[in-house]
Amino acid sequence: xxxIILAGVxxxxxxxSVTGNAQNFRFGINGDVMLSWLTSDDDNVETKGMAPGFSYxxxxxxxxxxxxxxxxxxRISHMGGFITYNNDGFYxxxxxxxxIALPGTGLRYSLQYVEIPISLKxxxxxxxxFTYFGQFGFVPGILWRAKARTxxxxxxxxxxxxxxxxxxxxxxxxxxxxxxxxxxxTSLLVRISYxxxxxxxxxxxxxLDNKDNANVRxxxxxxxxxxxx
Numbered sequence: 001x002x003x004i005i006l007a008g009v010x011x012x013x014x015x016x017s018v019t020g021n022a023q024n025f026r027f028g029i030n031g032d033v034m035l036s037w038l039t040s041d042d043d044n045v046e047t048k049g050m051a052p053g054f055s056y057x058x059x060x061x062x063x064x065x066x067x068x069x070x071x072x073x074x075r076i077s078h079m080g081g082f083i084t085y086n087n088d089g090f091y092x093x094x095x096x097x098x099x100i101a102l103p104g105t106g107l108r109y110s111l112q113y114v115e116i117p118i119s120l121k122x123x124x125x126x127x128x129x130f131t132y133f134g135q136f137g138f139v140p141g142i143l144w145r146a147k148a149r150t151x152x153x154x155x156x157x158x159x160x161x162x163x164x165x166x167x168x169x170x171x172x173x174x175x176x177x178x179x180x181x182x183x184x185x186t187s188l189l190v191r192i193s194y195x196x197x198x199x200x201x202x203x204x205x206x207x208l209d210n211k212d213n214a215n216v217r218x219x220x221x222x223x224x225x226x227x228x229x
Contacts, residue, residue: 024069028059030189030226038081038109039197042214046084048106053079059189059226061121071121071135076144079220080109087214089207092148093164099153100207107148110159111201111218113141119173131179131187139195141169164203169218171197179228191224 032055038047057075064070084106092099092107101107119137143166147159177191197217204213 024063026061026185026228028061028189028226028228029057030059030073030075030191030224031056032075032077032222032224034077034079034220034222036079036081036218036220038083038216038218040083040214040216042087044085044087045214045216046086046106048082048084051080051082051108051110053077053220055079055115055222057115059228061228063121067123067125069121069123070119071137072116072118075115075117077113077115077141078111079113079218080111081218082106082108083216085204085213087206090204090213091164091207092153092162092204095161095163099156101150101153101204105150105152107150110147110149111165112144112146113169114144115139115141117173119175123179126181129181131181133177133179135173135175135177135191135193137173139171139173141171143167143169143201164205166199166201166203168199169197169201170199171195171219177224185229187228189224189226189228191222193222193224195220195222 034053035050036053037050055075055077059073061071089102117139119135121135123131123133146162146165148162149159150156173195175191175193179187179189181187196219200215201218202216206213
């Protein structure tokens with residue numbers, strides 16, 4: 001897994017090195033604060049509340065026209081959510097053994113992903129010192145670490161590393177924001193975005209038939225602040 005993540009980092013840096021001298025290319029850094037939550041299409045699964053989180057990373061933009069371009073990045077995201085499985089019970093795979101969760105067990109997840117967002121960016125001309133923009137794209141995510149806790153299983157009162165989670169997550173990205181020109185090509189960026197997952201993040205197996213327990217997705221609303229150069 002770490003080799004794949006390293007390859008993604010090198011690929012991102014290679015794009016920067018190829019396009020870094022282009023006039024329409026910009027590079028930046030940003031951090032997000034977020035609220036994330038879990039959803040499921042299974043009637044036996046109950047999702048509860050939101051969990052705070054954050055992300056940070058690098059950002060790059062390449063404009064092929066005055067107001068249209070590609071935006072991408074590389075970031076580490078920390079997020080989670082709460083869910084209760086009201087079915088026949090399920091297994092939780094640990095590093096060296098397996099825990100058994102009875103019907104009605106609720107889990108609080110803490111998840112870390114390496115994300116590589118890719119999007120189209122549409123921006124206005126500069127109005128005063130401000131430029132306004134919208135983004136629409138795709139966010140592939142690679143799971144770095146997954147933990148969960150519950151008071152309903154002995155030994156899970158604190159976060160415990162779990163291993164029956166899907167390695168890959170995919171989400172849609174919709175964002176709106178503004179840039180404030182500080183000097184020359186340097187701008188302050190503020191963006192609010194919705195990142196909605198459409199792939200199952202879990203691989204818990206049911207006790208009775210050993211089939212996939214439920215289709216669970218992760219979503220988030222994020223507020224980003226950063227700088228573009």
